[in-house]
């Protein structure tokens with residue numbers, strides 16, 4: 333019998349267990365630390381890569397990240413026989429769509445400015461623009477980026493996306509590669525970062541990138557903390573190149589209490605909660621992937637190790 337071992341948050345793990353026992357009773361679902369016979373562990377769902385993975389679970393076939401990102405895994409030490417799968421499930425997608433829509437509308441409708449005006453009891457209308465007059469751009473066109481763009485488009489925003497290789501999304505101007513990055517940034521009144529963390533994206537949100545945006549642009553960062561150079565962000569906010577920043581990710585996490593980002597009047601911070609895997613929708617996706625694996629079909633969310641996502 334194959335064991336499916338869940339090695340993350342125990343409360344959510346218990347819900348995974350109920351769903352697995354209901355929908356896949358032939359599978360031996362176990363919640364860490366009760367791993368049973370490690371040689372039987374063919375499937376592992378975890379947020380962090382356990383130490384000595386290959387030695388501990390010699391017959392592991394599939395490794396599921398319990399989140400959308402896989403930058404916390406060390407691809408170099410994963411045995412070649414183990415396939416790594418990202419979490420691509422409706423609950424995570426919905427959470428990200430809600431978070432980004434909220435942040436983009438907040439910036440677009442000048443809510444940060446009105447909050448500051450209210451604090452001073454000042455009644456001062458600002459110019460009202462429609463969504464069609466606001467150019468929103470998303471860096472990263474994976475399943476999250478695409479869903480976010482479709483929702484923004486539904487609200488009437490002027491939408492564009494950028495990815496390393498060419499993508500096509502109805503109603504969205506798609507830019508690709510280094511050669512088209514400057515044109516993409518130039519049309520970004522609000523820039524949303526949804527890129528995976530790789531060597532190519534570490535430190536990407538820096539002064540040079542902020543210089544390439546229209547003056548007074550907004551930033552919504554829901555990628556990974558190390559993609560942002562915080563000192564460059566603070567400088568760009570202080571000299572007006574950027575108007576506002578909404579950050580759901582920081583480096584490090586948790587952000588230390590003394591970090592100047594916390595108290596900057598034009599920065600809004602949330603503690604990496606934009607989107608969280610929902611067991612009820614995730615279990616069905618993982619079980620479907622197990623069936624695909626058994627049938628030799630392509631897996632949903634399979635990580636391409638050469639790209640790192």
Ligand code: GLV
Pocket residue numbers: 398399400401402424607608609
């Ligand atoms: C959260 O950041 C995730 O990767 O799901």
